[in-house]
Amino acid sequence: MTKxxxxxxxxxxxxxxxxxxxxxxxxxxxxxxxxxxxxxxxxIESKSKNTINCEEQSLYxxxxxxxxxxxxxxxxxxxxxxxxxxxxxLTKMGNELLEKFIERNIKLFFSTEINNLLKK
Amino acid sequence: xxxxxxxxxxxxTLVTIILTILFRxxxxxxxxxxxxxxxxxxxxxYAISMWINGSYFGRKEYENLPIYDIGFRFHLSTFIAHxxxxxxxxxxxxxxxxxxxxxxxxxxxxWTVFLIIHFVYxxxxxxxxxxxxxxxxxxx
Numbered sequence: 001m002t003k004x005x006x007x008x009x010x011x012x013x014x015x016x017x018x019x020x021x022x023x024x025x026x027x028x029x030x031x032x033x034x035x036x037x038x039x040x041x042x043x044i045e046s047k048s049k050n051t052i053n054c055e056e057q058s059l060y061x062x063x064x065x066x067x068x069x070x071x072x073x074x075x076x077x078x079x080x081x082x083x084x085x086x087x088x089x090l091t092k093m094g095n096e097l098l099e100k101f102i103e104r105n106i107k108l109f110f111s112t113e114i115n116n117l118l119k120k
Numbered sequence: 121x122x123x124x125x126x127x128x129x130x131x132x133t134l135v136t137i138i139l140t141i142l143f144r145x146x147x148x149x150x151x152x153x154x155x156x157x158x159x160x161x162x163x164x165x166y167a168i169s170m171w172i173n174g175s176y177f178g179r180k181e182y183e184n185l186p187i188y189d190i191g192f193r194f195h196l197s198t199f200i201a202h203x204x205x206x207x208x209x210x211x212x213x214x215x216x217x218x219x220x221x222x223x224x225x226x227x228x229x230x231w232t233v234f235l236i237i238h239f240v241y242x243x244x245x246x247x248x249x250x251x252x253x254x255x256x257x258x259x260x
Binding site for chain 2: 019020022023057058061062064065068069070
């Protein structure tokens, strides 16, 4: 009976856990190098092993916000065919923001103590 | 300032201008002909159309870039468009002979009170924004 609800509990926890992660994945994609929206989407889906799904519309909406607050910018380059593509990249402030975020929130998972706990 | 006057706000204002002109035409014609039902209907249709107008462009605005505070900016543009058109209606003599310009002034005065209240709210929410974007809605 208790084990029956395990998958449900896991997916409920994961749903909460994933909220707020999209920004980190977008920033990581851009830290990897300039990308246009399709490439950002592919990067996130492949590197997160499909645990993070993002709609193109959602990516555009987020990128517009980041552009507005000057953490992301873009340059237009020729695509294979059709109109120019916007290649997004992190600004100096965007890089600093990501660096500080990682320092405060991600790196603690790499401490020996937490690492040992995770391996247990 | 430039970022506050967005394409969606401009489109919303243009539709508001058209709707207000249609409303004034309906209102003055109905009053001239003494059609009470048509007066009420004009007001109801105008209110519903404005609500649809605000919801449509408001949603588009939010999806594009949720600049704070969408509600106040749309409210202010409605206030300006509605009252300027109403005044011009009288300036150009399009009103019914039974209409009184004082009604426009009183409406604008009462509306100003609500606009000020909304402005105070707008100032308070601006405190929780970064570059006019809601802090809580910034990162997803």
